[in-house]
Amino acid sequence: MTEQRVLEIKNLTKYYGKFLAVKKINIIVETGTVYGFLGPNGAGKTTTIRIILSILKASSGEVRLFGIPVDRSNVHIHEKIGYIPGDVALYGHLTVKQMLNYFASLRPGQPSSRMEEMIELFDLDVTKNTKALSRGNRQKVAIVQAFMHNPDFYIFDEPSSGLDPLMQQVLYDLIAEEAKNGKTFFISSHYLGEIQKIANIVSIIREGEIISTMDVSKLDQQVVQKVHIDFKSDVDPSLLQDSNITVLSQDKNELILIIKGDFNSFLDKISKFPIEKFYAPEPSLEDYFMHFYDLKRNSGVK
């Protein structure tokens, strides 16, 4: 029943004027899962999250949090939620500590028992004025305030943006730890690799529509590798191409390839040709879409 469902979204639609930003999406987030909400910029992630939190009003459809339909009259359920907004804005002349105390005062029913622990974990200097903070430090303030009242459900809108890799890892480890303790997460991202690392289930949103929902283990199987190879001499690309290897582009001896599935058979194939340079950049979401959904053939080679 709904007890198990921390978040349920049914046929949610949002228009901005005439522009359809979110089209009849459906999402079910069960207790204890880390749910990834993956999509490129402009896909409708922030819009969806703002509707979940009653910051925006849906055009149609339904959202339930802990089984309760959301609207502005029952915002008290927000006390059970830790939210990191996509655009962290801090204002005033407050120090970080004063700001965190202010956030704590907004949730009188939920003591901020983990504030000190989180400040230490994220290595936050609380004596600094919030106006003087770097982007990464602003993000840390948002993270600390989301965790400090020890909520049951976390809604994060691109939480790693602005964090250095070390702090990203601290956040990922914390998410994994809390999920082990039964906490639930709904996390938006435009990084495939990030969702693979942290989520169990993923919904992929593109142009306001959810095009796929699956276990992340399935996503792992589907993921593509992008490879740039600079061969020492001319190579006939048709010798490389097969059902798992697509030649994206060729400029003389330089080829850009997309590899699906088994990497070994690909390595076997190219080992026959002398290689000058080889590197494998992170594939973009569009590379992934192109090969699994056939959605954007004209995006060009990146």
Ligand SMILES: Nc1ncnc2c1ncn2[C@@H]1O[C@H](COP(=O)(O)OP(=O)(O)O)[C@@H](O)[C@H]1O
């Ligand atoms: N207040 C607004 N008025 C009009 N269009 C908006 C507004 N906010 C967002 N949009 C548009 O809605 C689409 C989805 O935006 P958003 O939800 O912010 O996407 P994401 O968070 O996935 O990047 C985008 O095309 C964006 O330009």
Ligand SMILES: [Mg+2]
């Ligand atoms: Mg956004």
